[in-house]
Amino acid sequence: MTSHRLPRLPGQVALPEQKSAAPSPARLDGFNSAPVDVVTRSLLTCCRSLRWAHRLADHRPYPDLGSLLAAADEAAYDLTSADVAEALAGESLTPLPDGAYSAAHTALSAAHAAYESRFGHVFVICLDGFAAGEALDQVLAGIRSRLTHDPEEERVITADELRRLARGRLARLVRQFADEPRPADIRRPQ
Structure with missing residues (x-):
């Protein structure tokens, strides 16, 4: 079983990071196939709303990054005031x-x-x-x-800034899942 590194919890100010190419659709496999609890915990580093994280985790698989980001936006637009307060409480x-x-x-x-x-x-x-x-x-x-x-x-x-932060964090998170070796990628020594 591959262990997934959880990204560190980003602060409320998102400083630009090194840009890298978006993962190919095939590389969403790691995100799409990871256990739901791993994905949910990882998603909570993007936006600290349980409702948002569960919604994205539960609607996998996503065919491509654009579909995932669109789903993240939709889930963010549907957050209640309490959900936004929950997400803000996780920011630092x-x-x-x-x-x-x-x-x-x-x-x-x-x-x-x-x-x-x-x-x-x-x-x-x-x-x-x-x-x-x-x-x-x-x-x-x-x-x-x-x-x-x-x-x-x-x-x-504030809700829109949270959505934008979550979107950027999510794109970086998916890259991390794509960088993780998948069981099929691991070769045993002979």
Whole structure:
């Protein structure tokens, strides 16, 4: 039996990672054929909503990555306020990038505190597509801008940011399953 590595729990700020080619449909086999409990635990690292994770795990197999991502989007759009709150409770702050100076740390901490005080949950933003050097500025600008929203407007934006984060995390997760050796790929020494 192949043991699947579970990805580490990402923080609420998604820093861009090395882009690699999307897995071929055949390489979704690892994700599609893994035990449901392994897939569910792994999916919870993408979005901490049990409802979202169970829905994706239960609707396997997926013919290709596009179908999986579309199902993930649909499941995210169907999350209730309680589901979104559950997912937000699983998000955490990530450390500042290496080389960030003390004033930036202070500004970011103050902005996060103001946001949590106003909305009652952590700030989430998807930074896929931004260079790592732009992350801090994007987070600070995002928090400052979103602090002006009313709670209902911010709830909608937060749910969409969670969906975008989950989508990026899911694409990386599927690559990890594709990188795992499958039993047919393992050859015994002769």
